[in-house]
Amino acid sequence: MRVVVDLSRCQGYAQCAFLAPEVFRMHGEEALMYHPSPDDARREQVLRAAAACPVQAILVDQLEDRDVPAEAAQS
Template sequence: MKVVVDMDVCKDHGQCVFSAPEVFQINENGRLVYVAESDESLRDAVEEAADVCPLQAITIED
């Protein structure tokens, strides 16, 4: 599963971290970092993260 975050749109709200902590994290500078190639078993969690993103910056590409 390929996860894409539009970093021009992302404002580091970090809501995605609560839905899919295996994929999304807020680093020590307060910026979002994520695992682009994530395991298929995390699809539901990443979809949930995409739903709750205030800026709607997260997509699953395949």
């Protein structure tokens, strides 16, 4: 799983830091810091955090399909 936050869009509401504190955290009152490739065990928390973002600044990319070689995907 890959997480990308549009920091120009983020307004520092910190809903993500509340819902997935192991992945997102506030640095000061306005700067968000995050782990770009969290462990899959955090998937549910990260998805909830992304859904809760009031400005939809969090994108979660599911990488499962990209991990399959092209030859195997065609079989």
